[in-house]
Amino acid sequence: MFMKIKLQDISPEGLGVDVKEEEEFRSIAEQRGVKTLSPVTAHVDIRRISGAVEIAGHVAARLSLKCARCLEDYASTVETDFVRHLVRGKDKEREKEKELTPEEMDVTFFEGDEVELLEILFEEVSLEMPTKPLCKEDCRGLCPRCGKDLNKGECKCPPEEKIDPRFAKLKGFKVK
Ligand SMILES: [Zn+2]
Ligand SMILES: [Zn+2]
Incomplete structure (x- = not known):
């Protein structure tokens, strides 16, 4: 699978990737205390633009969430469209920044010459997870x-x- 994207594999026209992955995504999610119920699916278009890598697409995952009111686990599909820019650098450099502008918020730093696609997909899913999950509106x-x-x-x-x-x-x- 294409879970690690090598920079040299991204042609000037860009690279379209379809993702359907279960095991590795599950372990990434579990490390952050999130339980997945199905493979993650995504379609992303990856291209290089002046020193940065742009990843744009759609991701969907079925998760087990805990209702904030009744504390029961329930299944929920979390999906989102996203655009993210990756810039070569270290996250430590970012910590120096006191406030980030909205443009900087969707920038992720990476090192080496590979991009960890599943990590990015999980981040996008977790950003979309409800802060107060409810098993049903009128729980x-x-x-x-x-x-x-x-x-x-x-x-x-x-x-x-x-x-x-x-x-x-x-x-x-x-x-x-
Ligand atoms: Zn009572
Ligand atoms: Zn509930």
Whole structure:
């Protein structure tokens, strides 16, 4: 497979790569605590532009995520279009920069003459992962008192104690 892209293999016209890879992507994801459920698939176009390498394409992966409300694992497809620029250099040089402009945000530094495509694909997938994953939009979550998963039915807590945390703030609010 073309998981490591050698710079000398990128012709002036560019290089189109179709990716379908399971094992290596799974281990990259696992190292970051993310569980994959299927091979990662992607199509990328790689070209060299004045000292940089541009990788543009689409990536999709099926992941096991943990719901932030009910804490159950659920399957979700995460996919995104992306454009990324790779510049030869060390990440350490980047740490000196205090603030990055938006143009610099999609720049990745690399060393040597190979680009690790799967690492880049995983980064793009992880950027697209929800910060607050929900198994479903209206997940009812766990009862804050007894911890029962309310998606599986009501718990036995007295009704007045079951104040939705989203409305709890309004409790002390007086209407004139
Ligand atoms: Zn849930
Ligand atoms: Zn309860």
